[in-house]
Amino acid sequence: MADLIEGVNPTRMELLKLKTKVKLAKKGHRLLKEKRDALIMEFFNILEEAKGARRQAEARLREAFNALILAQASMGVMKVTQCAYAAKETPGIETYTRSIMGVRVPVLELQETSRSVIERGYGLADTTSQLDEAAARFEEALAAVVQLAEVERSIKLLAKEIESTKRRVNALENVLIPRLEATVKYIKMRLDEMERENFFKLKRIKAIMEAR
Amino acid sequence: MEDRTFRILAKQIRALNRHLAIEKRSLRELLREEKPAIRLRDGELHRFKRAELEKLAKLVPEHLHGALRLPIYIELSSDRFGKGTARIAGRAECIAVAKILEKSCEGEELFIYKPEIRILRRELPTTTQYMFTTALD
Numbered sequence: 001m002a003d004l005i006e007g008v009n010p011t012r013m014e015l016l017k018l019k020t021k022v023k024l025a026k027k028g029h030r031l032l033k034e035k036r037d038a039l040i041m042e043f044f045n046i047l048e049e050a051k052g053a054r055r056q057a058e059a060r061l062r063e064a065f066n067a068l069i070l071a072q073a074s075m076g077v078m079k080v081t082q083c084a085y086a087a088k089e090t091p092g093i094e095t096y097t098r099s100i101m102g103v104r105v106p107v108l109e110l111q112e113t114s115r116s117v118i119e120r121g122y123g124l125a126d127t128t129s130q131l132d133e134a135a136a137r138f139e140e141a142l143a144a145v146v147q148l149a150e151v152e153r154s155i156k157l158l159a160k161e162i163e164s165t166k167r168r169v170n171a172l173e174n175v176l177i178p179r180l181e182a183t184v185k186y187i188k189m190r191l192d193e194m195e196r197e198n199f200f201k202l203k204r205i206k207a208i209m210e211a212r
Numbered sequence: 213m214e215d216r217t218f219r220i221l222a223k224q225i226r227a228l229n230r231h232l233a234i235e236k237r238s239l240r241e242l243l244r245e246e247k248p249a250i251r252l253r254d255g256e257l258h259r260f261k262r263a264e265l266e267k268l269a270k271l272v273p274e275h276l277h278g279a280l281r282l283p284i285y286i287e288l289s290s291d292r293f294g295k296g297t298a299r300i301a302g303r304a305e306c307i308a309v310a311k312i313l314e315k316s317c318e319g320e321e322l323f324i325y326k327p328e329i330r331i332l333r334r335e336l337p338t339t340t341q342y343m344f345t346t347a348l349d
Contacts, residue, residue, distance in 0.1 A: 021218060028221045031228055031344050034288050037296075038342050041326070045334050096259045098338050099252060102231040107259065107338075168224065176217065 002178035010190035018187065022180045029172040035101060036165045042100050043158045050151045057148040060141035067134035074128045083122040083131060091115070091139075093146060103161045105154040108146045115139065228344045230254040236281035239268055239304075243277070250283070258283075260338045268339060271311045272304055280304035284336070285343040286329060292347050296326040312336070 008014055072080050092111045097104040115135075122131075233250045242248040248260045260282065272280050279302075287299040300309045300322040310317035312335050313328050324332065332340060
């Protein structure tokens with residue numbers, strides 16, 4: 001049997017109060033359980049997305065680094081580094097958040113990914129097509145990495161929220177509701193006992209008075 | 213001690229729907245904006261993905277763009293609809309959701325189930341929101 005609430009008076013008033021509390025606790029438990037289930041559903045949705053995003057990012061980065069090695073082989077490491085310094089800034093990322101049941105998850109939107117050879121900023125006279133290829137591959141990889149970052153951060157935030165919601169649901173289910181129900185039962189029992197006692201007292205008084 | 217616990221619990225129940233919009237906005241209105249967003253009850257700003265709005269614009273007939281108010285609420289209430297069942301309310305909203313789920317939609321409300329909620333959330337992650345309700349008793 002669950003623990004009783006300490007210092008509770010076995011009165012009808014207290015019983016009514018506790019019954020209201022049980023109702024509220026059960027309602028809260030139901031709602032929080034629904035939230036937990038919805039969060040878990042969201043978590044698995046994003047997890048599925050993450051699997052694909054990670055695979056894609058890894059594949060894109062592999063392609064990009066292979067292209068870079070080829071560019072370095074054809075132009076030399078120093079020349080490629082020089083071109084990298086000459087290149088214009090990478091495209092901007094717009095960041096904002098969206099809410100999943102109160103959890104603020106990031107949304108990262110890459111403004112433009114692929115640029116033309118001229119837009120990249122390095123000279124065309126002393127560079128090879130392998131460098132253009134490597135730059136294009138890295139631009140593609142950037143989009144995949146940004147998507148992966150968004151998805152992985154969302155997973156972490158959702159996991160944290162699931163954990164705290166789960167803890168609340170368990171506290172209600174295993175501690176609060178059983179304790180309240182046990183106290184309600186105890187008060188009911190005490191009130192019944194008091195009623196029986198009173199009934200017996202009256203019976204005794206009646207018997208004594210009749211005997212006189 | 214118990215009173216404090218109940219104050220916290222009541223606060224948590226109240227906070228369950230704080231991620232909902234202060235005011236819904238129509239698809240027509242949002243499509244005209246460069247950065248479509250709504251203000252939430254918790255004071256935060258919630259941005260819609262443009263691609264999603266465009267997808268919805270294709271799904272719903274143009275004369276209903278003004279009637280489709282976003283975000284679409286996925287109403288969850290285990291004591292009213294049963295566990296794992298959700299309700300979508302509103303004519304235009306039902307048409308959009310029914311088309312995504314390849315279901316038929318007759319009236320002003322549509323009931324969908326857990327696997328369908330998952331598909332819907334995957335298709336429309338920013339333009340749909342969960343709403344938790346309970347029976348008045």
